[in-house]
Amino acid sequence: MKEVVDAKGKHLIRQRRCPYLDENKPSCGCDKDIHVDINQPVVRFNQFNDSSLDFSLWVYVRDYGAQFKTKTDMRIIMYEEFKRYDIRIPWPIRTVYQGDEKREQEEIDRLKEQRKKVIDEFGTGDIGRGSGEDE
Known part of the structure; x- marks a missing residue:
């Protein structure tokens, strides 16, 4: 994970240990109050909503x-990673239908005779049989 520090150089995100230790430097003390090892950040997918995909991100500061x-x-880090790996999230959408009932009825009626011929020739099959459950 990218190191995040404030203007004074203090680490803002708590790591399991000071990142300086990985570079063979002495600890700056940012890990002195950590009593438990925390794997972070933690990302959870929560739910699909009408116009969003909800994630939660847990980071201890x-x-x-x-x-x-x-x-x-x-x-910013998430945005850069999404861009870097060309990750695209398909946003759920809702289509609001605003039709013209008169025009639709004309379109339906225009093919009514052809539909009737097909039904007379081939029938409706099992459409009209039972509740639709296997018998």
């Missing part, structure tokens, strides 16, 4: 004020 910059940075 050092203090309350750090959450705002962290949220912005995480959104």
